[in-house]
Amino acid sequence: MAKADEAAAVITVEGLQDLLRAIRARGYRAIGPTLQNQAIVYDDIESIDDLPRGWTDEQDGGLYRLTRREDEALFGYSVGPQSWKKFLHEPRLRLWTAERRGEDTSVTPEAPPSDRLAFIGVRACEIRAIEIQDRVLVGDLYVDPHYKARREGALIVALNCGKAGGTCFCVSMHAGPRVKHGFDIALTELLDGTEHVFLVETGSDEGRAILEQIPHDLASSREVDAAEAVIAQTASSMGRQMRSDDLNELLMNNLEHPRWNEVATRCLTCANCTLVCPTCFCTSVEDASDLTGERAERWRRWDSCFTMDFSYIHGGSVRASTKSRYRQWMTHKLATWIDQFGSSGCVGCGRCITWCPVGIDITEEVCAIRGCDASAEESV
Known part of the structure:
Protein backbone atom coordinates (compact mmCIF):
# COMPACT_ATOMS: atom_id res chain seq x y z
CA MET A 1 0.00 0.00 0.00
CA ALA A 2 2.49 2.63 1.13
CA LYS A 3 5.66 3.60 -0.70
CA ALA A 4 8.61 1.29 -0.14
CA ASP A 5 10.36 3.80 2.13
CA GLU A 6 7.24 4.69 4.11
CA ALA A 7 5.44 2.28 6.40
CA ALA A 8 1.65 2.46 6.64
CA ALA A 9 0.14 3.43 9.97
CA VAL A 10 -3.10 2.53 11.70
CA ILE A 11 -5.45 4.79 13.63
CA THR A 12 -8.67 4.01 15.49
CA VAL A 13 -12.02 5.72 15.04
CA GLU A 14 -11.03 7.98 17.91
CA GLY A 15 -7.79 8.60 16.03
CA LEU A 16 -9.83 9.81 13.08
CA GLN A 17 -11.41 12.35 15.41
CA ASP A 18 -7.91 13.40 16.44
CA LEU A 19 -7.01 13.70 12.76
CA LEU A 20 -9.91 16.07 12.12
CA ARG A 21 -8.95 18.08 15.18
CA ALA A 22 -5.33 18.35 14.02
CA ILE A 23 -6.42 19.43 10.55
CA ARG A 24 -8.64 22.16 11.93
CA ALA A 25 -5.88 23.27 14.33
CA ARG A 26 -3.62 23.91 11.32
CA GLY A 27 -6.11 26.42 9.96
CA TYR A 28 -8.05 24.27 7.50
CA ARG A 29 -11.80 24.33 7.00
CA ALA A 30 -12.73 20.63 7.06
CA ILE A 31 -15.28 19.50 4.47
CA GLY A 32 -16.55 15.95 4.22
CA PRO A 33 -19.57 13.70 3.65
CA THR A 34 -22.73 14.49 5.60
CA LEU A 35 -26.34 13.30 5.56
CA GLN A 36 -28.69 15.93 4.17
CA ASN A 37 -32.00 15.74 2.33
CA GLN A 38 -31.82 11.95 1.98
CA ALA A 39 -28.45 12.09 0.23
CA ILE A 40 -24.76 12.13 1.10
CA VAL A 41 -23.44 15.60 0.35
CA TYR A 42 -20.20 17.42 1.11
CA ASP A 43 -20.37 20.10 3.77
CA ASP A 44 -18.47 21.49 6.74
CA ILE A 45 -17.71 18.92 9.43
CA GLU A 46 -16.38 19.36 12.93
CA SER A 47 -16.28 15.78 14.19
CA ILE A 48 -16.81 12.18 13.13
CA ASP A 49 -20.39 12.52 14.39
CA ASP A 50 -21.09 14.57 11.26
CA LEU A 51 -20.11 11.64 9.00
CA PRO A 52 -22.72 9.20 7.57
CA ARG A 53 -22.03 6.45 10.09
CA GLY A 54 -23.79 3.20 9.19
CA TRP A 55 -25.28 4.48 5.93
CA THR A 56 -24.74 3.38 2.35
CA ASP A 57 -26.29 4.19 -1.00
CA GLU A 58 -28.07 2.20 -3.69
CA GLN A 59 -27.53 3.50 -7.21
CA ASP A 60 -28.70 2.59 -10.69
CA GLY A 61 -29.78 4.45 -13.80
CA GLY A 62 -32.01 7.27 -12.57
CA LEU A 63 -32.06 5.84 -9.04
CA TYR A 64 -30.43 6.92 -5.80
CA ARG A 65 -31.48 6.03 -2.27
CA LEU A 66 -29.86 5.70 1.12
CA THR A 67 -30.10 2.47 3.11
CA ARG A 68 -28.72 1.33 6.44
CA ARG A 69 -25.63 -0.84 6.59
CA GLU A 70 -25.18 -3.75 8.96
CA ASP A 71 -22.08 -2.12 10.44
CA GLU A 72 -20.91 1.29 11.64
CA ALA A 73 -18.76 2.23 8.64
CA LEU A 74 -18.12 5.96 8.39
CA PHE A 75 -17.39 5.90 4.66
CA GLY A 76 -19.50 2.95 3.57
CA TYR A 77 -21.05 4.59 0.49
CA SER A 78 -19.83 5.18 -3.06
CA VAL A 79 -20.31 8.80 -4.27
CA GLY A 80 -23.15 11.26 -3.87
CA PRO A 81 -24.59 13.90 -6.20
CA GLN A 82 -21.86 16.44 -5.45
CA SER A 83 -18.20 16.46 -6.34
CA TRP A 84 -15.34 18.53 -4.94
CA LYS A 85 -15.72 20.74 -8.01
CA LYS A 86 -18.37 22.60 -6.00
CA PHE A 87 -15.63 24.00 -3.76
CA LEU A 88 -12.79 24.43 -6.25
CA HIS A 89 -14.75 25.69 -9.27
CA GLU A 90 -17.69 27.35 -7.58
CA PRO A 91 -21.19 27.16 -9.12
CA ARG A 92 -21.62 30.93 -8.88
CA LEU A 93 -18.82 33.43 -8.47
CA ARG A 94 -18.72 37.22 -8.59
CA LEU A 95 -15.88 38.30 -10.89
CA TRP A 96 -15.90 42.06 -10.36
CA THR A 97 -17.86 45.00 -9.04
CA ALA A 98 -18.14 48.40 -10.73
CA GLU A 99 -19.23 51.57 -8.93
CA ARG A 100 -19.92 55.03 -10.27
CA ARG A 101 -19.53 58.12 -8.11
CA GLY A 102 -20.37 61.19 -10.12
CA GLU A 103 -18.05 61.22 -13.10
CA ASP A 104 -15.72 58.59 -11.66
CA THR A 105 -16.11 54.85 -12.21
CA SER A 106 -14.08 52.16 -10.45
CA VAL A 107 -13.91 48.46 -11.19
CA THR A 108 -12.81 46.13 -8.39
CA PRO A 109 -11.97 42.51 -9.27
CA GLU A 110 -13.14 39.89 -6.79
CA ALA A 111 -10.19 38.83 -4.67
CA PRO A 112 -9.24 35.14 -4.76
CA PRO A 113 -10.28 33.26 -1.61
CA SER A 114 -7.78 33.02 1.22
CA ASP A 115 -9.27 30.23 3.35
CA ARG A 116 -7.70 26.79 3.16
CA LEU A 117 -9.94 23.78 2.57
CA ALA A 118 -9.38 20.21 3.74
CA PHE A 119 -11.34 17.63 1.74
CA ILE A 120 -12.11 14.53 3.81
CA GLY A 121 -12.87 11.24 2.05
CA VAL A 122 -11.78 11.98 -1.53
CA ARG A 123 -12.08 8.89 -3.75
CA ALA A 124 -9.55 7.94 -6.42
CA CYS A 125 -11.95 8.86 -9.22
CA GLU A 126 -12.43 12.27 -7.61
CA ILE A 127 -8.70 12.87 -7.34
CA ARG A 128 -8.46 12.04 -11.03
CA ALA A 129 -11.28 14.51 -11.71
CA ILE A 130 -9.45 17.23 -9.79
CA GLU A 131 -6.32 16.52 -11.83
CA ILE A 132 -8.36 16.89 -15.03
CA GLN A 133 -9.74 20.23 -13.88
CA ASP A 134 -6.21 21.28 -12.93
CA ARG A 135 -5.18 20.70 -16.54
CA VAL A 136 -8.11 22.76 -17.83
CA LEU A 137 -8.16 25.65 -15.36
CA VAL A 138 -4.53 26.17 -14.33
CA GLY A 139 -2.46 24.02 -16.67
CA ASP A 140 -2.33 26.29 -19.71
CA LEU A 141 -1.78 29.88 -20.77
CA TYR A 142 -5.00 31.15 -19.17
CA VAL A 143 -5.25 30.51 -15.44
CA ASP A 144 -8.38 30.80 -13.31
CA PRO A 145 -7.04 32.71 -10.26
CA HIS A 146 -9.91 31.69 -7.98
CA TYR A 147 -9.54 27.99 -8.79
CA LYS A 148 -5.76 28.29 -8.43
CA ALA A 149 -6.06 29.83 -4.96
CA ARG A 150 -8.49 27.16 -3.78
CA ARG A 151 -6.46 24.34 -5.27
CA GLU A 152 -3.09 25.42 -3.94
CA GLY A 153 -4.43 25.73 -0.41
CA ALA A 154 -6.36 22.45 -0.39
CA LEU A 155 -5.46 19.46 1.77
CA ILE A 156 -6.56 16.11 0.33
CA VAL A 157 -7.49 13.33 2.77
CA ALA A 158 -8.20 10.54 0.30
CA LEU A 159 -10.11 7.30 0.76
CA ASN A 160 -9.56 3.94 -0.90
CA CYS A 161 -13.02 2.77 -1.88
CA GLY A 162 -14.57 0.00 0.16
CA LYS A 163 -17.77 -0.14 -1.90
CA ALA A 164 -18.45 0.13 -5.62
CA GLY A 165 -21.69 1.84 -6.57
CA GLY A 166 -24.20 0.38 -8.98
CA THR A 167 -23.17 2.84 -11.68
CA CYS A 168 -19.40 2.98 -10.99
CA PHE A 169 -16.95 2.09 -13.75
CA CYS A 170 -13.72 3.73 -12.55
CA VAL A 171 -11.72 0.57 -13.27
CA SER A 172 -12.62 0.91 -16.96
CA MET A 173 -11.35 4.50 -16.96
CA HIS A 174 -8.17 3.63 -15.01
CA ALA A 175 -9.25 6.07 -12.30
CA GLY A 176 -9.75 3.86 -9.24
CA PRO A 177 -10.63 2.42 -6.85
CA ARG A 178 -7.08 2.60 -5.41
CA VAL A 179 -5.69 6.01 -4.54
CA LYS A 180 -2.17 6.15 -5.98
CA HIS A 181 -1.12 9.80 -5.84
CA GLY A 182 -2.39 13.35 -5.46
CA PHE A 183 -3.15 13.07 -1.75
CA ASP A 184 -1.71 14.34 1.50
CA ILE A 185 -3.20 11.51 3.56
CA ALA A 186 -4.95 8.37 2.33
CA LEU A 187 -7.26 6.19 4.43
CA THR A 188 -8.58 2.66 4.04
CA GLU A 189 -11.44 1.80 6.37
CA LEU A 190 -11.16 -1.69 7.89
CA LEU A 191 -14.01 -3.44 9.72
CA ASP A 192 -13.83 -7.13 10.61
CA GLY A 193 -16.65 -7.42 13.11
CA THR A 194 -14.46 -6.85 16.16
CA GLU A 195 -12.12 -4.08 15.07
CA HIS A 196 -12.79 -0.77 13.34
CA VAL A 197 -9.59 1.01 12.25
CA PHE A 198 -8.12 2.97 9.38
CA LEU A 199 -4.94 2.17 7.50
CA VAL A 200 -3.15 5.48 6.87
CA GLU A 201 -0.68 6.42 4.16
CA THR A 202 0.93 9.83 3.73
CA GLY A 203 1.73 11.47 0.42
CA SER A 204 3.19 14.85 1.38
CA ASP A 205 5.20 16.62 4.05
CA GLU A 206 1.99 18.25 5.27
CA GLY A 207 0.32 14.87 5.57
CA ARG A 208 3.26 13.43 7.50
CA ALA A 209 3.31 16.42 9.85
CA ILE A 210 -0.39 15.97 10.62
CA LEU A 211 -0.02 12.23 11.21
CA GLU A 212 2.81 12.87 13.65
CA GLN A 213 0.45 14.96 15.75
CA ILE A 214 -2.04 12.16 16.41
CA PRO A 215 -1.80 8.73 18.09
CA HIS A 216 -1.04 5.98 15.59
CA ASP A 217 0.59 2.57 15.35
CA LEU A 218 2.66 0.91 12.68
CA ALA A 219 0.42 -1.21 10.45
CA SER A 220 0.88 -4.96 10.67
CA SER A 221 1.14 -7.15 7.58
CA ARG A 222 -2.33 -8.45 8.41
CA GLU A 223 -3.79 -4.94 8.27
CA VAL A 224 -1.94 -4.11 5.06
CA ASP A 225 -3.26 -7.32 3.47
CA ALA A 226 -6.77 -6.53 4.70
CA ALA A 227 -6.61 -3.11 3.02
CA GLU A 228 -5.44 -4.71 -0.21
CA ALA A 229 -8.38 -7.12 -0.03
CA VAL A 230 -10.85 -4.25 0.44
CA ILE A 231 -9.59 -2.50 -2.70
CA ALA A 232 -9.49 -5.72 -4.72
CA GLN A 233 -13.06 -6.54 -3.74
CA THR A 234 -14.22 -3.08 -4.77
CA ALA A 235 -12.41 -3.31 -8.11
CA SER A 236 -14.06 -6.65 -8.87
CA SER A 237 -17.58 -5.43 -8.12
CA MET A 238 -18.00 -2.45 -10.43
CA GLY A 239 -21.61 -1.74 -11.35
CA ARG A 240 -20.71 -0.92 -14.97
CA GLN A 241 -17.93 -1.53 -17.48
CA MET A 242 -16.87 0.35 -20.60
CA ARG A 243 -14.05 -0.41 -22.96
CA SER A 244 -12.03 2.81 -23.08
CA ASP A 245 -8.92 2.26 -25.17
CA ASP A 246 -10.45 3.29 -28.53
Missing part, protein backbone atom coordinates in the same frame (compact mmCIF):
# COMPACT_ATOMS: atom_id res chain seq x y z
CA LEU A 247 -13.19 5.78 -27.63
CA ASN A 248 -11.79 8.71 -29.60
CA GLU A 249 -11.63 6.75 -32.83
CA LEU A 250 -14.93 4.94 -32.19
CA LEU A 251 -17.00 8.06 -31.61
CA MET A 252 -15.36 10.25 -34.24
CA ASN A 253 -16.01 7.55 -36.85
CA ASN A 254 -19.68 7.32 -35.87
CA LEU A 255 -20.94 10.89 -35.73
CA GLU A 256 -23.98 9.94 -37.81
CA HIS A 257 -24.73 6.66 -36.05
CA PRO A 258 -28.51 6.07 -35.66
CA ARG A 259 -28.03 5.67 -31.91
CA TRP A 260 -27.75 9.47 -31.58
CA ASN A 261 -31.33 9.78 -32.82
CA GLU A 262 -32.50 7.06 -30.45
CA VAL A 263 -30.97 8.57 -27.33
CA ALA A 264 -32.36 11.97 -28.33
CA THR A 265 -35.89 10.59 -27.95
CA ARG A 266 -35.15 9.93 -24.26
CA CYS A 267 -32.88 12.83 -23.30
CA LEU A 268 -34.62 15.75 -21.57
CA THR A 269 -31.64 18.12 -22.08
CA CYS A 270 -32.04 18.93 -18.38
CA ALA A 271 -28.24 19.28 -17.88
CA ASN A 272 -28.23 17.05 -14.78
CA CYS A 273 -25.36 14.98 -16.17
CA THR A 274 -23.11 18.00 -16.64
CA LEU A 275 -23.98 19.52 -13.26
CA VAL A 276 -23.10 16.37 -11.32
CA CYS A 277 -20.06 15.56 -13.48
CA PRO A 278 -16.82 16.23 -11.55
CA THR A 279 -14.93 17.41 -14.65
CA CYS A 280 -17.38 19.53 -16.68
CA PHE A 281 -16.20 23.14 -16.53
CA CYS A 282 -18.45 25.16 -18.87
CA THR A 283 -19.60 28.55 -17.58
CA SER A 284 -21.51 31.64 -18.64
CA VAL A 285 -21.32 35.20 -17.32
CA GLU A 286 -24.14 37.48 -16.23
CA ASP A 287 -24.11 41.22 -15.62
CA ALA A 288 -26.43 42.87 -13.13
CA SER A 289 -26.88 46.46 -11.97
CA ASP A 290 -28.90 48.20 -9.30
CA LEU A 291 -31.87 50.43 -10.12
CA THR A 292 -29.81 53.61 -9.76
CA GLY A 293 -27.20 52.50 -12.27
CA GLU A 294 -24.46 53.32 -9.80
CA ARG A 295 -23.36 49.73 -9.08
CA ALA A 296 -22.90 46.78 -11.40
CA GLU A 297 -21.55 43.27 -10.96
CA ARG A 298 -20.40 40.49 -13.23
CA TRP A 299 -21.04 36.93 -12.11
CA ARG A 300 -19.82 33.64 -13.49
CA ARG A 301 -22.07 30.60 -13.17
CA TRP A 302 -21.99 27.00 -14.25
CA ASP A 303 -23.57 26.38 -17.63
CA SER A 304 -24.08 23.31 -19.78
CA CYS A 305 -23.74 22.32 -23.41
CA PHE A 306 -27.26 20.89 -23.04
CA THR A 307 -28.86 24.34 -22.83
CA MET A 308 -30.05 26.00 -26.02
CA ASP A 309 -28.41 29.33 -25.17
CA PHE A 310 -24.97 27.85 -24.54
CA SER A 311 -24.15 27.58 -28.25
CA TYR A 312 -26.11 30.68 -29.27
CA ILE A 313 -24.46 33.05 -31.69
CA HIS A 314 -26.00 35.78 -33.83
CA GLY A 315 -28.87 34.15 -35.67
CA GLY A 316 -29.51 31.19 -33.38
CA SER A 317 -28.09 28.19 -31.58
CA VAL A 318 -25.36 26.14 -33.24
CA ARG A 319 -26.78 23.00 -31.62
CA ALA A 320 -30.54 23.39 -31.74
CA SER A 321 -31.50 19.71 -31.59
CA THR A 322 -31.36 17.33 -28.64
CA LYS A 323 -29.39 14.92 -30.80
CA SER A 324 -26.65 17.46 -31.49
CA ARG A 325 -26.39 18.51 -27.85
CA TYR A 326 -26.17 14.97 -26.46
CA ARG A 327 -23.62 14.05 -29.15
CA GLN A 328 -21.57 17.16 -28.32
CA TRP A 329 -21.47 16.25 -24.62
CA MET A 330 -20.59 12.59 -25.07
CA THR A 331 -18.05 13.02 -27.86
CA HIS A 332 -16.33 15.84 -25.99
CA LYS A 333 -16.25 13.94 -22.73
CA LEU A 334 -14.91 10.70 -24.19
CA ALA A 335 -13.14 11.70 -27.41
CA THR A 336 -12.24 15.30 -28.28
CA TRP A 337 -11.29 16.00 -24.65
CA ILE A 338 -8.31 13.76 -25.41
CA ASP A 339 -7.39 15.97 -28.37
CA GLN A 340 -7.66 19.11 -26.24
CA PHE A 341 -6.18 18.04 -22.93
CA GLY A 342 -4.44 14.71 -23.44
CA SER A 343 -6.85 12.56 -21.45
CA SER A 344 -10.48 11.49 -21.31
CA GLY A 345 -12.84 13.79 -19.46
CA CYS A 346 -14.56 10.83 -17.80
CA VAL A 347 -13.41 9.20 -14.55
CA GLY A 348 -16.09 6.50 -14.29
CA CYS A 349 -17.82 7.86 -11.18
CA GLY A 350 -21.24 7.01 -12.65
CA ARG A 351 -22.96 10.19 -11.47
CA CYS A 352 -24.27 11.03 -14.94
CA ILE A 353 -26.08 7.67 -15.00
CA THR A 354 -27.47 7.83 -11.48
CA TRP A 355 -28.72 11.39 -11.71
CA CYS A 356 -30.21 11.23 -15.21
CA PRO A 357 -33.99 11.43 -14.65
CA VAL A 358 -34.62 8.91 -17.42
CA GLY A 359 -31.61 6.71 -16.66
CA ILE A 360 -29.56 7.25 -19.82
CA ASP A 361 -26.38 5.22 -19.38
CA ILE A 362 -23.19 6.46 -21.05
CA THR A 363 -21.69 2.97 -20.95
CA GLU A 364 -24.76 1.57 -22.70
CA GLU A 365 -24.62 4.28 -25.36
CA VAL A 366 -20.97 3.52 -26.12
CA CYS A 367 -21.77 -0.16 -26.30
CA ALA A 368 -24.65 0.46 -28.71
CA ILE A 369 -22.43 2.49 -31.03
CA ARG A 370 -19.79 -0.21 -30.79
CA GLY A 371 -22.45 -2.77 -31.75
CA CYS A 372 -21.97 -5.00 -28.74
CA ASP A 373 -24.16 -6.50 -26.04
CA ALA A 374 -24.04 -4.21 -22.99
CA SER A 375 -23.59 -7.21 -20.68
CA ALA A 376 -20.52 -8.23 -22.66
CA GLU A 377 -18.79 -4.82 -22.69
CA GLU A 378 -15.32 -5.25 -21.21
CA SER A 379 -12.97 -2.72 -19.68
CA VAL A 380 -9.52 -2.28 -21.14
